[in-house]
Amino acid sequence: MTTLLHINASARGEFSQSRAIAQTFIETLAAKDSGLQVDTLDLFDAGLPEFGTDAAAAKLAVFTGSEQTPEQVAAWEQARAVFDRFAAADLYVVNIPIWNHGVPYILKQYVDIVTQPGWAFGFDPEVGYTGLLDGKRAVTVYTSGVHQPGVPIQFGNDFATPFVQDWLRFIGVKDVAEIRFAPTVLTEDPQVGFAAAKERARELAGDY
Numbered sequence: 001m002t003t004l005l006h007i008n009a010s011a012r013g014e015f016s017q018s019r020a021i022a023q024t025f026i027e028t029l030a031a032k033d034s035g036l037q038v039d040t041l042d043l044f045d046a047g048l049p050e051f052g053t054d055a056a057a058a059k060l061a062v063f064t065g066s067e068q069t070p071e072q073v074a075a076w077e078q079a080r081a082v083f084d085r086f087a088a089a090d091l092y093v094v095n096i097p098i099w100n101h102g103v104p105y106i107l108k109q110y111v112d113i114v115t116q117p118g119w120a121f122g123f124d125p126e127v128g129y130t131g132l133l134d135g136k137r138a139v140t141v142y143t144s145g146v147h148q149p150g151v152p153i154q155f156g157n158d159f160a161t162p163f164v165q166d167w168l169r170f171i172g173v174k175d176v177a178e179i180r181f182a183p184t185v186l187t188e189d190p191q192v193g194f195a196a197a198k199e200r201a202r203e204l205a206g207d208y
Helices: 017-032 053-064 070-087 105-114 160-171 190-206
Strands: 003-008 037-042 091-097 121-124 128-131 137-143 175-181
Touching (some): 017 091, 017 137, 017 175, 017 190, 053 070, 070 105, 137 160, 137 190, 160 175, 175 190
Parallel strands (some): 003 091, 137 175
Antiparallel strands (some): 121 128
């Protein structure tokens, strides 16, 4: 049995193209795998806890072996609940609209909550960081209105893709496939590219 966590980082609901592409992958995979368990996390509706002063101090206490205050314990437990849901999945499907050259702020918040020492990564002063989430896979879906690989800087830049790639590598997720639909507003018929991205999602699901 495979548990799939769909992390939706779009705020556009049913109008989200990145979400639709991700759902195409999930529906295709579910049709061939009757044991697939799908957990959907809509980040903008999830009520994620803040990772603020108490949580940051709790993290530092973990690094230094210090005792946490009651407030820090509460913040750390909230973060742990979010992480446990994340760690329970075998396969991640993350749809990411590129905002202002980067990821939506809510996805960065989620990353900062779950990426904690002893949970998602370990550290050794001799060898550096080690990801702790071995054996998991991910499919990432990127959409962008104007930017696409290979265009001049006047059409924007993409800091979202390398950020997500590095984060997944950092926590130990090495098997990552990408789907991209861009640009979504500059082409004469964006629906052609949209259909191609969904077909790519179907083909990719067929290989899982």
